[in-house]
Amino acid sequence: MQYMVSVIFDQASLATPDEQAAIDVFNDRLVAEGHWVFAGGLGAPTTATVIDNRGGEAMFTDGPFLESKEFLGGFWIIEAADLDVALKLAAEGSKACNRKIEVRPFL
Amino acid sequence: MSVIDVREAVTQAHREEWARVVAALTRRFGDLDIAEEAAGEAFATAVQRWSADGVPPNPGAWLTTTANRRAIDRIRRENKRDDKHREAQLLYDDDPPEPLGTIDDERLRLIFTCCHPALAMEARVALTLRMVAGLTMPEIARAFLVQESTMGQRITRAKAKIKAARIPYRVPSAEDLPARVAGVLAVLYLVFNEGYLATGPDTDPVRHDLTAEAIRLTRLIRALMPTDGEVAGLLALMLLTEARRTARVSGSGELITLDEQDRGAWDAALIAEGHQLVRERLASGMAPGRYQILAAINAVHTSARDVRDTDWSQVVALYDQLVHLDPSPIIALNRAIAAAELDGPEVALAAVDRLEDKLAGYHAYHATRADLLRRLGRSQKARAAYDKAIELAGNTAETAYLTRRRDQLG
Numbered sequence: 001m002q003y004m005v006s007v008i009f010d011q012a013s014l015a016t017p018d019e020q021a022a023i024d025v026f027n028d029r030l031v032a033e034g035h036w037v038f039a040g041g042l043g044a045p046t047t048a049t050v051i052d053n054r055g056g057e058a059m060f061t062d063g064p065f066l067e068s069k070e071f072l073g074g075f076w077i078i079e080a081a082d083l084d085v086a087l088k089l090a091a092e093g094s095k096a097c098n099r100k101i102e103v104r105p106f107l
Numbered sequence: 108m109s110v111i112d113v114r115e116a117v118t119q120a121h122r123e124e125w126a127r128v129v130a131a132l133t134r135r136f137g138d139l140d141i142a143e144e145a146a147g148e149a150f151a152t153a154v155q156r157w158s159a160d161g162v163p164p165n166p167g168a169w170l171t172t173t174a175n176r177r178a179i180d181r182i183r184r185e186n187k188r189d190d191k192h193r194e195a196q197l198l199y200d201d202d203p204p205e206p207l208g209t210i211d212d213e214r215l216r217l218i219f220t221c222c223h224p225a226l227a228m229e230a231r232v233a234l235t236l237r238m239v240a241g242l243t244m245p246e247i248a249r250a251f252l253v254q255e256s257t258m259g260q261r262i263t264r265a266k267a268k269i270k271a272a273r274i275p276y277r278v279p280s281a282e283d284l285p286a287r288v289a290g291v292l293a294v295l296y297l298v299f300n301e302g303y304l305a306t307g308p309d310t311d312p313v314r315h316d317l318t319a320e321a322i323r324l325t326r327l328i329r330a331l332m333p334t335d336g337e338v339a340g341l342l343a344l345m346l347l348t349e350a351r352r353t354a355r356v357s358g359s360g361e362l363i364t365l366d367e368q369d370r371g372a373w374d375a376a377l378i379a380e381g382h383q384l385v386r387e388r389l390a391s392g393m394a395p396g397r398y399q400i401l402a403a404i405n406a407v408h409t410s411a412r413d414v415r416d417t418d419w420s421q422v423v424a425l426y427d428q429l430v431h432l433d434p435s436p437i438i439a440l441n442r443a444i445a446a447a448e449l450d451g452p453e454v455a456l457a458a459v460d461r462l463e464d465k466l467a468g469y470h471a472y473h474a475t476r477a478d479l480l481r482r483l484g485r486s487q488k489a490r491a492a493y494d495k496a497i498e499l500a501g502n503t504a505e506t507a508y509l510t511r512r513r514d515q516l517g
């Protein structure tokens with residue numbers, strides 16, 4: 001079972017060196033224990049472009065699809081046996097990156 | 108066999124076997140929806156079959172077997188429509204049910220799944236009442252004063268999340284158990300309190316159906332986890348509270364406070380059972396948790412034949428212990444109420460006033476102030492406090508009591 005672990009930012013500041021170090025330790029653990037699938041940090045919402053090609057002509061809009069105070073700052077995709085395992089990992093991830101985190105199952 | 112006898116047998120089987128049947132099916136098919144529906148069908152079938160054939164010697168086994176068949180029928184039907192690959196995994200299983208110990212574990216699994224911390228509290232309450240207690244959707248909706256469709260959606264959504272997010276169907280590991288048991292007890296205590304102090308302008312002040320259900324479920328958890336101190340504590344707390352139920356509301360529907368209750372009307376059997384549990388916990392020598400301390404406080408109150416015999420220093424000492432565990436302003440408020448009996452209303456009022464920032468929106472804060480001000484003869488201030496308490500109170504019996512007290516002020 002795979003879960004998307006999203007990192008919720010409420011201000012556009014990058015991880016501090018301490019946070020980055022804690023994230024590295026956490027990532028190493030994910031790899032060592034077989035939970036690692038993929039992870040990445042994202043550019044600020046201001047760097048986003050929304051594309052709508054449903055009408056046959058691609059429309060580009062500058063900015064994120066949803067303007068909000070909180071936004072997706074990065075994510076992990078993890079492999080976990082069930083939600084209890086995923087929640088435990090996410091709790092540690094939240095501590096490591098010092099941000100709120102959302103866990104969602106892949107279908 | 109008469110229709111009434113059969114109906115009684117089905118009702119009794121429902122009370123005793125519902126959770127077992129749902130739990131066993133959930134374990135087998137890994138799906139709460141299938142388990143719930145098949146269990147419902149099995150009980151409906153029982154009403155017909157038992158009238159014709161008589162009540163089987165082991166109703167629980169009969170129901171589980173029947174529900175199993177219904178579940179397999181449903182899965183076969185769906186597989187014919189959708190894809191066939193699941194059918195290969197399923198075989199008719201008419202084996203006798205597993206030994207009791209294992210099945211009891213199944214019920215625990217069910218309870219822990221329904222009370223999972225990833226579900227919203229209201230979803231946990233609704234799921235537990237439906238899947239474990241076997242209440243119907245209309246019953247649960249009525250209990251919480253919401254539309255049946257709203258309650259239905261709540262339960263459907265919770266079941267869908269359990270499935271999609273793969274909330275595991277198991278008893279938590281020893282390491283996680285204390286926190287998860289606390290989560291289960293919180294659900295049961297909420298159900299009990301909603302029954303004991305029902306809210307809503309047109310609601311009965313005490314919803315005995317809910318208090319009884321909460322006690323029944325807590326007894327079940329106690330049977331499944333007999334060594335857990337907090338489970339025993341919560342059961343004792345509920346029993347000692349429920350024992351005073353009939354003495355707590357007057358014939359005209361007004362709240363009667365502890366000091367004015369007819370103690371002869373308290374339920375002696377429930378009190379004896381509650382006291383026994385409290386003594387058991389004291390004898391264990393283990394540090395008590397929140398529910399055990401609350402139960403002990405209630406044991407002190409219910410040990411006094413007359414309110415004047417109440418051992419207030421013991422009550423205050425227990426509240427001090429509780430404040431240490433849970434420094435919430437509501438505990439501090441209750442401590443102040445007890446302390447008023449030792450140190451007088453003036454000292455207690457000062458302690459209560461210090462809680463204003465945190466409790467200004469809580470009716471009991473204003474009701475407590477009103478009572479203390481009344482005892483100090485400060486009628487004008489007492490009246491204002493009663494007004495505020497009445498405005499915020501949600502329970503009809505409490506509103507009636509506060510209104511009378513206010514109108515009796517000199």
